[in-house]
Amino acid sequence: MDKAEWTKILQLISMISSGAEGYVRAAFADGAVSVMYYGESGPNQGVFCLVEGADCVIAYAVFRQCGQPDVLLEVMESKINPYLQASEEREICFNVYGRNTEIVQFVRGLGFSPDIEGYQLRYAGNHPVEAEPASLLQERGFTPEMLESFIALFDGAYEQLNRDNGWDTDQYRREPESFLATLAAYEAESRVRSFWIRDSLVGAYITEGEYIRDIVVAPEYQNRGYGGIILNHCINRMRAQGDGNIFLRVAGSNAGAKRLYERNHFVKTACFAEHTYRR
Numbered sequence: 001m002d003k004a005e006w007t008k009i010l011q012l013i014s015m016i017s018s019g020a021e022g023y024v025r026a027a028f029a030d031g032a033v034s035v036m037y038y039g040e041s042g043p044n045q046g047v048f049c050l051v052e053g054a055d056c057v058i059a060y061a062v063f064r065q066c067g068q069p070d071v072l073l074e075v076m077e078s079k080i081n082p083y084l085q086a087s088e089e090r091e092i093c094f095n096v097y098g099r100n101t102e103i104v105q106f107v108r109g110l111g112f113s114p115d116i117e118g119y120q121l122r123y124a125g126n127h128p129v130e131a132e133p134a135s136l137l138q139e140r141g142f143t144p145e146m147l148e149s150f151i152a153l154f155d156g157a158y159e160q161l162n163r164d165n166g167w168d169t170d171q172y173r174r175e176p177e178s179f180l181a182t183l184a185a186y187e188a189e190s191r192v193r194s195f196w197i198r199d200s201l202v203g204a205y206i207t208e209g210e211y212i213r214d215i216v217v218a219p220e221y222q223n224r225g226y227g228g229i230i231l232n233h234c235i236n237r238m239r240a241q242g243d244g245n246i247f248l249r250v251a252g253s254n255a256g257a258k259r260l261y262e263r264n265h266f267v268k269t270a271c272f273a274e275h276t277y278r279r
Contacts, residue, residue, distance in 0.1 A: 001035065006060070009038060012047045012062040015097050016272045017120045017176055018210070018247055023062065027051040036079045041217065043067025046097075048076055055127045057083050059213040061098040061107075069102045076106065084110065084277060091276065098271035112275035116165075116251055119258065123235060123246035125265030137195045137202060137229065142187040146194065147180050154179075157203075157216035193237065195230055202226055205234045212238075212248040227260055235264075 001009075006028060014021035019076045027033045029195045037048040046063030059080055066072060083092050098117055108114065142150065151172045162169045172179045186192040186206050194204040203217035203226055212234055217227045238246050248266065 001038075005038070005040075008040065009035065009047050009049070012064070013060055015062050015270050016060065016095055017249065017270045018245070020060065020095055020272070024049070024051060027053075033265075036276075037075050039063075039070065044069075044072055046100075048072065048079075050079065052088075057092050059092075059094045059101060060096075061094070061103050063100050063103070066100060066102060073106050074101065076103070077110070082108065087154045089279075094275045094277070096273045096275070098273045100273075104273045107273075107275050110277075112277050115274040115276055116249075117273035118250050118252040118254070118271075119268050120247055120249050120270035121258075121261050121266035122266045123265060125235070136197050137226070138197070139233070140194045140196060141190070142183045142192045142194060142204075144180060144184070146201070147176060147183070150183060150194070150204065151176060151179065153201050153204060153218050154214070154216055156219050159252060161254050165251065190241075193233070195226070195233075203230045205230060207234065207238055210245050210247050212246065215248070228264060231260070231264055 004171075010021050010025055010028075015023045032053065033051050034051055035047065035049045037044075037046075039045050039065075043065065044067055045065040048059070048061045051058045051060070059076075061072075061076065063072070079154070080092075080094070083090075085235075092112075093115075094110075094112050096104050096107060098104070098119075104117075115266060140146075143200070153186060154172045155170055159169050161167075162171075171185060183206075186208075191207045192204065195202045201218060202221045203215070205215040206213045215227075215231060215234060218229065235246060248261065250261065
């Protein structure tokens with residue numbers, strides 16, 4: 001394929017997320033991408049490709065139009081089955097453009113379990129964000145002594161979302177050492193900020209590159225305006241640090257969070273459905 005075709009394929013992958021596009025772009029440079037189907041015109045317009053790494057194989061499927069889905073599904077099954085039947089223990093993932101519902105159903109029929117599906121949003125507002133009225137919130141970072149408060153915050157803030165999706169509701173409580181290491185690493189790069197009222201942790205955010213990785217508010221402080229204050233602080237801080245675009249991802253089932261972001265000038269740019277094969 002020539003450079004123009006690679007560019008078009010990467011534009012298609014970006015419909016899953018900018019993170020997916022960046023990963024595939026890097027894999028192109030390393031010669032690790034196999035394009036199994038590409039249709040620029042005709043009844044099936046889109047791409048199906050595989051990225052092979054030492055530890056994982058990731059399939060990507062993005063189609064603007066699926067006029068003959070049976071053709072696509074036959075190609076996908078024939079290309080992915082050898083990996084599913086192999087004795088090796090590499091992780092196998094399948095990332096689909098969320099609106100390709102027939103492909104999503106097919107992938108799950110092969111035995112892939114959904115990890116998360118939802119939307120990527122990009123901040124489209126002006127800089128700087130208008131300052132919020134003064135509040136009682138005190139801004140801090142993270143120290144190991146805060147771990148217990150962070151565990152309660154994250155498990156509490158994500159509890160309903162995890163229940164709605166059948167995920168573990170106490171993942172941070174069950175793996176405190178891993179969570180501590182993660183928080184310490186982000187703190188070392190000034191990527192985690194926490195907000196307190198006296199000794200009570202109200203909320204926090206974590207950023208990673210161009211992404212707001214997490215933004216959480218404790219259940220007892222939700223619906224009181226703190227989410228918007230913390231979000232605006234995050235936007236201004238990322239801009240001050242020189243981050244260009246600002247993205248975040250939100251689960252499709254988390255309608256309340258999506259409304260909050262849209263009220264604060266985030267717009268939808270991509271739609272994803274991520275899966276992992278359970279051996």
